[in-house]
Amino acid sequence: MAALELxxxxxxxxxxALPWHDHLARWDPGAVAFRDLPVGPSRHLxxxxxxxxxxxxxxxxxxxxxxxxxxxxxxxxxxxxSAVRAAGVALLGDDAVLVTRYLERSWQYRRxxxxxxxxxxxxxxxxxxxxxxxxxxxxxxGVFWGDCSLANTLxxxxxxxxxxxxxxxxxxxxxxxxxxxxxxxxLEIMTENVAGGLVDVAARRGALAGAHDRALAExxxxxxxxxxxxxxxxxxxxxxxxxxxxxAAHLRTLEGAGFAVxxxxxxxAQDDTGQLRLSVEVAARRFHAERLRALTGLDVGEGQxxxxxxxxxxxxxxxxxxxxxxxxxxxxxxxxxxxVFTPGAARAHAAQHHRGDPVQAYCDLLEVRWLLSExxxxxxxxxxxxxxxxxxxxxxxxAAEVSVVDVPTEELPVVVAEPESPPDGHRDPTSPPT
Ligand SMILES: Nc1ncnc2c1ncn2[C@@H]1O[C@H](COP(=O)(O)OP(=O)(O)O)[C@@H](O)[C@H]1O
Ligand SMILES: [Mg+2]
Numbered sequence: 001m002a003a004l005e006l007x008x009x010x011x012x013x014x015x016x017a018l019p020w021h022d023h024l025a026r027w028d029p030g031a032v033a034f035r036d037l038p039v040g041p042s043r044h045l046x047x048x049x050x051x052x053x054x055x056x057x058x059x060x061x062x063x064x065x066x067x068x069x070x071x072x073x074x075x076x077x078x079x080x081x082s083a084v085r086a087a088g089v090a091l092l093g094d095d096a097v098l099v100t101r102y103l104e105r106s107w108q109y110r111r112x113x114x115x116x117x118x119x120x121x122x123x124x125x126x127x128x129x130x131x132x133x134x135x136x137x138x139x140x141x142g143v144f145w146g147d148c149s150l151a152n153t154l155x156x157x158x159x160x161x162x163x164x165x166x167x168x169x170x171x172x173x174x175x176x177x178x179x180x181x182x183x184x185x186x187l188e189i190m191t192e193n194v195a196g197g198l199v200d201v202a203a204r205r206g207a208l209a210g211a212h213d214r215a216l217a218e219x220x221x222x223x224x225x226x227x228x229x230x231x232x233x234x235x236x237x238x239x240x241x242x243x244x245x246x247x248a249a250h251l252r253t254l255e256g257a258g259f260a261v262x263x264x265x266x267x268x269a270q271d272d273t274g275q276l277r278l279s280v281e282v283a284a285r286r287f288h289a290e291r292l293r294a295l296t297g298l299d300v301g302e303g304q305x306x307x308x309x310x311x312x313x314x315x316x317x318x319x320x321x322x323x324x325x326x327x328x329x330x331x332x333x334x335x336x337x338x339x340v341f342t343p344g345a346a347r348a349h350a351a352q353h354h355r356g357d358p359v360q361a362y363c364d365l366l367e368v369r370w371l372l373s374e375x376x377x378x379x380x381x382x383x384x385x386x387x388x389x390x391x392x393x394x395x396x397x398x399a400a401e402v403s404v405v406d407v408p409t410e411e412l413p414v415v416v417a418e419p420e421s422p423p424d425g426h427r428d429p430t431s432p433p434t
Contacts, residue, residue: 002093014051040108055102066096072169083166106154130164132225146171149193158303160399194219260287295333351390364400
């Protein structure tokens, strides 16, 4: 038998105790705490295991691929990219198991799209926007994905938007910077894969008529979203010297899109007299998240932070009107955190039967309250919004509508030992019948 070589980044006794000396496919479900979580379409055997109170994804693949992917995920983590977190690798001769932290509260596109109405354009658009944004982030960091697809991405809710996470880095390559050709090639792979993934969903729904054209249009649309974002980040407008307005406007646009500005550069435009060329280096897309953290200590997603900062601002403005005095930002933030957000998040989370995440529940509450108020033409207050959340009666198209498809991990079944039929990692226990 081949000798075992195990590398773990977390000294978890539960992980260490797993039967690594045997092939994953042969692990005894009676002895290992497998969890029957849904797995997206995959080439390799993927199983989920609970150890020390945490969930881990285990993927069986060749030694070469496992080492490559382990390294790739670590580099992505170091660069602050949104990818699943590599936790370890077990090598057994030519075979290996890659261990990643299970990405909590994420969905695969198939589960998500099958649970939403076919014409849920707003939800689909959020998914596509997230994927385009992930690809832009990877490319900005010199990562060629090589297999961008819906199946290789996980999605999580982030305020009123969606965040995409890379889950399969087997083909990823790192370069100092990507050439036009490399980016184009990656976009072509993405378009083909995404169209394929969407046709697959349509087929499972039994709605293949017109599905190919729609899928291709939507996949092409992801590329267009990518181009728009790429262009925004690489725009280098010329400005007249001594004219700060266009510069400020450009910076506001970037920050509005969530990019924290790292460096603003103004250099003489080559062919011009007095004209300057503006270029902006941006950091990770966490502008609002960093701002909220500085003010309140809350560490949330960029999309959630945008929503929460808006809420904080409107409360502070109200307090200032009521008290006829300025409320300093730091004081307003402390008050908002203790008197508004903390109780509000607890109530919203309770209304959603403690499913999902309290921060997201509060964002849902704000959104639903806003939509209901708009419909009524007056502020309806929290109660009707909490009621709507509790009864899953959120207005159609609301980002909060998706909260009903969230399945809390705690409620997912544990795999029981059944020697004749070992756990099938590819079963989705909550899939609609196909
Ligand atoms: N860390 C993780 N958290 C949540 N789900 C995961 C994780 N790793 C893998 N998965 C699930 O397993 C599926 C297959 O993983 P992937 O790495 O794409 O394997 P393959 O190389 O076989 O395609 C993913 O689509 C996802 O549903
Ligand atoms: Mg994959």
